[in-house]
Amino acid sequence: MGAARTEHAVVIAGGGPTGLMLAGELALADIDVAIVERRASQELAGARAGGLHSRSIEILDQRGIADRFLSQGQTFQAVHFHLALDISDFPTRHNYGLGLWQNHIERILAEWVGELKVPIYRGIEVTGFTQDDTGVDVALSDGASLRAEYLVGCDGGRSLIRKAARIAFPGSDPTVSNLLAEVEVTEQPKLGIHRNEFGVHSFGRLNYEIRDGELIYLDGGPLRVMVTERQVGAGGEPNLGDLSAALIDIYGTDYGIHSPTWITRFTDMTRQAASYRDRRVLLAGDAAHVHYPAGGQGLNLGVQDAVNLGWKLAQVVKQTSPESLLDTYHTERHPVAAIALRNTMAKVALLRTDDRTNALREAMSELMCMDEPRKRFAADMSGLGIHYDLGAGHPLLGRRMPDIDLITEGGPLRLFTLLHGARPVLLNLAEPGGFDITPWADRVQLIDARYDDAWELPALGAVNAPDAVLIRPDGYVAWVGDATEMGLAEALTIWFGPPAATSGPTHKQT
Numbered sequence: 001m002g003a004a005r006t007e008h009a010v011v012i013a014g015g016g017p018t019g020l021m022l023a024g025e026l027a028l029a030d031i032d033v034a035i036v037e038r039r040a041s042q043e044l045a046g047a048r049a050g051g052l053h054s055r056s057i058e059i060l061d062q063r064g065i066a067d068r069f070l071s072q073g074q075t076f077q078a079v080h081f082h083l084a085l086d087i088s089d090f091p092t093r094h095n096y097g098l099g100l101w102q103n104h105i106e107r108i109l110a111e112w113v114g115e116l117k118v119p120i121y122r123g124i125e126v127t128g129f130t131q132d133d134t135g136v137d138v139a140l141s142d143g144a145s146l147r148a149e150y151l152v153g154c155d156g157g158r159s160l161i162r163k164a165a166r167i168a169f170p171g172s173d174p175t176v177s178n179l180l181a182e183v184e185v186t187e188q189p190k191l192g193i194h195r196n197e198f199g200v201h202s203f204g205r206l207n208y209e210i211r212d213g214e215l216i217y218l219d220g221g222p223l224r225v226m227v228t229e230r231q232v233g234a235g236g237e238p239n240l241g242d243l244s245a246a247l248i249d250i251y252g253t254d255y256g257i258h259s260p261t262w263i264t265r266f267t268d269m270t271r272q273a274a275s276y277r278d279r280r281v282l283l284a285g286d287a288a289h290v291h292y293p294a295g296g297q298g299l300n301l302g303v304q305d306a307v308n309l310g311w312k313l314a315q316v317v318k319q320t321s322p323e324s325l326l327d328t329y330h331t332e333r334h335p336v337a338a339i340a341l342r343n344t345m346a347k348v349a350l351l352r353t354d355d356r357t358n359a360l361r362e363a364m365s366e367l368m369c370m371d372e373p374r375k376r377f378a379a380d381m382s383g384l385g386i387h388y389d390l391g392a393g394h395p396l397l398g399r400r401m402p403d404i405d406l407i408t409e410g411g412p413l414r415l416f417t418l419l420h421g422a423r424p425v426l427l428n429l430a431e432p433g434g435f436d437i438t439p440w441a442d443r444v445q446l447i448d449a450r451y452d453d454a455w456e457l458p459a460l461g462a463v464n465a466p467d468a469v470l471i472r473p474d475g476y477v478a479w480v481g482d483a484t485e486m487g488l489a490e491a492l493t494i495w496f497g498p499p500a501a502t503s504g505p506t507h508k509q510t
Helices: 019-027 054-062 066-072 103-115 161-163 240-251 297-315 323-351 355-367 371-382 415-418 488-496
Strands: 006-013 031-037 050-052 074-078 079-080 085-088 097-101 120-121 128-131 136-140 145-153 177-184 192-196 201-203 208-209 214-217 223-228 259-265 270-272 281-283 406-407 412-414 427-430 445-448 455-457 459-463 467-469 477-481
Touching: 006 019, 006 136, 006 297, 019 031, 019 103, 050 054, 050 297, 054 066, 054 097, 054 297, 054 415, 066 097, 066 103, 079 371, 085 371, 097 103, 128 145, 145 161, 145 297, 161 281, 177 240, 223 240, 240 259, 270 323, 270 427, 297 323, 297 467, 323 355, 323 371, 355 371, 406 445, 412 415, 415 427, 415 467, 467 488, 477 488
Parallel strands: 006 031, 006 145, 031 120, 145 281, 427 445
Antiparallel strands: 050 097, 074 097, 079 085, 128 136, 136 145, 177 223, 177 259, 192 201, 201 223, 208 214, 406 412, 427 467, 455 459, 467 477
16 A cells, blocks of 8 residues: 555445444445454455344445345344244334344345445454544555545454544453354254353354245354353454363263364353544444344344434535534434343343243244334344434434335336435435425425335334335435425425525425
8 A cells, every 4th residue: 555645535444244334334325435444355254243123234224225235134033032023013024033144144245345346455453543633644554654634443343443542342241152153063052042050052064045034054064152151251263172171071072073164252242332523433233332242132233323423424524414413323323222231131130041041032032022112122133123312302303214115207216216326315205296395406306206005113103104205315204294394495405404495394285
């Protein structure tokens, strides 16, 4: 890269799913963004995490790229608390999760980001930074530096960006420690989940199919092994000897494990950044929150952090919106992650194997079989129940906009197709031509359409049909209006900047 300083509007530290998604969002807004990634290539050693929840699939659909992922994974119509919670009756086109390992998710995202011409500085790490009133100087491991208006740390749970920004990371220390590995074996263990007096363990294959809702392992390929360690607090990176010892401790044999693709240790340490922003430095994904991986929340939280932040950061960089818009990133996303952290802590508690926990797990299972609790927890875990507090009003306000089938002058149209370019939409479902948003016409699409079917939201059920909705680029509803309601000019200004002219939007009376 050379010794000269290179400038970008935004630099992202970390090229995992969160960093890639954020880069794509910024590139769609024509922001000069670059990623700094310590790996020399996008390849991951091993499959790593797996799975996309329903709301994450919707977000990818909003950008027109969901089919790239769906074509390579296995769908399943449930989320997992301590038992499977059915989401097949949820009102969404994507009433399922997607079984797809992280290495494939990253590869597909990287291909998309490549199409958007985002530069990635590979084989290099951010080693530090200094920020001033106009930007951030980012020091790199090769001795060069980058200058950016904003720096975003998407660099994982041990985030150097978070530590260097001195952002507090409060939470709880680990109580459970697990080893996770992909290995070859000379003896075949019994596949599935096993329990003993100090934890849960499992064996599975990376190659599988979902048949009639059942997980079917396919022959061939490495074995995925997860074991709970007897003691918490072992330091350093784990090796094959550590895994062998843990297996012998549990099963009396290590099944002749050999040729590991990768081995890692994870715990139930649960922490969340006290602030997602320090002036011109922001955090997203695991850099902002860490937790036990049960339920597959982490990758999905990170992708959704990125989509919440991307359009806001783009508008601030363009000086369309004031810097205060970035404060809404923390305000909205911190509570969402806090709920996920609470739920994963509860799941860890339910994994214990003593008699009292067994009794609690049975009681919780009875509760979760009831319709309302099932829908409430499944909506949280799938991301479909996210509700940003944008004030009182219609139930749609602050919630995801459903992907409804619109009838327009040009023919039928899926709503999500209007969000492919990550531009906001004012959707008028009343009398055509009823709104004039000329001062925001360069930023907001105005669509006249009809929708004649019922409106339904996950966990909430039926809601009254609105006359008009203002939809943010991330797919959440910023304003709901009818023939008499005011407030559109204020909502447009808050979310998409002040008007380009003195006249504001008006509702034409009929």
